[in-house]
Amino acid sequence: MAQIFHPATNVIAKATIFGGLFLLAFVCYVAAGVERSPWITHEGMYREQPVPFSHEHHVGGLGIDCRYCHTSVETSPFAGIPATKVCMTCHSRLWTNAALLEPVRESWNLNKPIAWTRVHDLPDYVYFNHSIHVAKGVGCATCHGRVDRMPLMMQAHSLRMEWCLDCHRNPEKYVRPKEKVFDMAYEPPGGREQTALGEKLVQQYHIRKEQLTNCAVCHR
């Protein structure tokens, strides 16, 4: 019986098999890339807000401490979004005619909260707690970036599990002295010095490094 396929088609057969594998690998690669991309994680994207509240002006320009507005950040899991009254402590007398602030005044007069758009939102199956991080020397800027340079709030990091774990495996890469937690301008010392300082602080603050990667820490 005559051969149906010419011997040269072997090359094509091999090429298709390898090509298929390559294509599969490529698709996985792209999918992983897309999954980590800002399009999915919302990293680095500004959000529209009902009032264009600027951390750049209030924190960077006026030097207001985070805790003036995010009062519960040291004592509870939730940092707290300020009530309209907090804005009114100043804006009852400042910029009282500005159209930008109309929603704030309306909220105050009608006793209706301002509906801020949430920027950071972990999935509901993840447990997160601000107070422990703040108490153990993890700075706001380590997780939220240079808030004092944000004219509108954006998410500075992916908040993916690998991002949390990068620090939970080696907290000494990031911890800083407690009194610098709220300091936006703090620059960690470079390379080996940070490791030395970090290791000292991990000891001093009793950070239980071995347990920090247990699944149950974040999935309870």
Add this chain to the structure above:
Amino acid sequence: MSDDGHYKPEEAATIFPDGKLARPLVVGTVPRGGRTVTDTIYAVTAPTTAPAASFPFPLDRAGLERGKQQYEIFCAVCHGATGDGNGMIVRRGFPHPPSYYLDRLRKAPPGHFYDVITHGQGAMYSYGDRIVPEDRWRIVGYIRALQLGDPKNDGLATTPPEQRK
């Protein structure tokens, strides 16, 4: 699964008519580890009792340091780091508060400062909802320390005339 329907603090909630998940504290509520809520929080209210003449607990160094920290978070933006009333917000046009170094404020009982933090006064809104009572006393202690630390200052130079009396 990433939104399983449970509420995070301060989310909008359809289950209450006013749409707020964070419920206002009803008079008589006893927060865990806290004191009974005695009145709703307004911008400015009048104290109902005479100002206390002394501190309810002794203040040590740690207490004063806590007072300094809380003062710098909540008060220094208007009253200035030294209490002269030239804070950043005042420089941007907020009404000028009196200097703490005025004779009348040096003589005022600690309870006066406590009451102003709790209830507000004039242009200054209350901070009773954000500062716990113990920390209010520690702030008062720190203000006293500022006053004692600068005995020669009569405060007149940094106080507008209508705030001097």
